[in-house]
Amino acid sequence: MDQTLNTEAVFAIAQESGKCCRICLEDEEDMQSGNPFITPCKCTGSMKYIHLKCLREWTDSKKQFQSEKGITSYYWENLNCELCKNGLDLVVRSASEPDKAIFLLDLERPVDSPYMVLESDIDCASKAVHIVNFGVKQVFQVGRRVNNDISISDISVSRAQASFLLQKGKVHLLDLDSKFGTFIKISGPLKIPRDGTVSPVQIEKKCFFFKREPRFSQCNRFFNRVCGRGSKA
Ligand SMILES: [Zn+2]
Numbered sequence: 001m002d003q004t005l006n007t008e009a010v011f012a013i014a015q016e017s018g019k020c021c022r023i024c025l026e027d028e029e030d031m032q033s034g035n036p037f038i039t040p041c042k043c044t045g046s047m048k049y050i051h052l053k054c055l056r057e058w059t060d061s062k063k064q065f066q067s068e069k070g071i072t073s074y075y076w077e078n079l080n081c082e083l084c085k086n087g088l089d090l091v092v093r094s095a096s097e098p099d100k101a102i103f104l105l106d107l108e109r110p111v112d113s114p115y116m117v118l119e120s121d122i123d124c125a126s127k128a129v130h131i132v133n134f135g136v137k138q139v140f141q142v143g144r145r146v147n148n149d150i151s152i153s154d155i156s157v158s159r160a161q162a163s164f165l166l167q168k169g170k171v172h173l174l175d176l177d178s179k180f181g182t183f184i185k186i187s188g189p190l191k192i193p194r195d196g197t198v199s200p201v202q203i204e205k206k207c208f209f210f211k212r213e214p215r216f217s218q219c220n221r222f223f224n225r226v227c228g229r230g231s232k233a
């Protein structure tokens with residue numbers, strides 16, 4: 001990730017052995033000690049490989065953090081690859097074992113209490129990760145005002161936006177009558193319940209409401225009736 005890295009040396013070593021870390025120029029990975037080659041950005045060819053530990057050292061050297069009342073917040077002004085300028089994937093995969101997902105940032109987490117990791121998801125170079133420790137308290141408030149537990153200085157966030165609550169082992173998200181509402185990012189197929197509606201789905205600036213109509217259950221009733229009449233005759 002260093003602009004001064006010797007790209008020719010990386011290329012030469014990669015030509016010989018197939019893979020080469022573009023920071024330390026070593027061509028071996030150590031799976032035993034958790035130091036595989038990863039490909040965290042959109043760089044291609046011989047420049048795409050980097051050791052997990054080498055990249056963690058780089059991200060560590062750039063981070064700022066503060067810890068207060070159960071929240072530890074980490075900030076990076078710029079967490080983009082300095083070569084291809086793309087954002088680094090925070091969930092990376094070992095180049096040899098692609099099934100294994102690894103969280104890139106090696107951040108200290110609570111050992112004996114429930115916690116949640118919140119990650120900023122806006123398309124810009126700066127990045128924020130908050131570790132919320134429910135062992136300290138059960139409710140945390142998020143908003144634009146600085147007296148919130150997590151303060152987000154973005155105009156689309158209300159002064160008091162939402163709160164997180166840990167109850168019976170589950171984290172609940174409660175909107176605090178915010179101006180634009182609070183949404184949960186959909187990470188897989190969205191299931192629409194058989195009898196009812198789902199919460200509105202926002203796609204870009206539009207909100208969509210889905211409802212399932214009982215069309216097929218009426219068809220079933222119709223066919224049952226026809227069959228019933230047939231058997232009597
Ligand atoms: Zn390395």
Ligand SMILES: [Zn+2]
Pocket residue numbers: 041042043081082083084085086
């Ligand atoms: Zn890159």
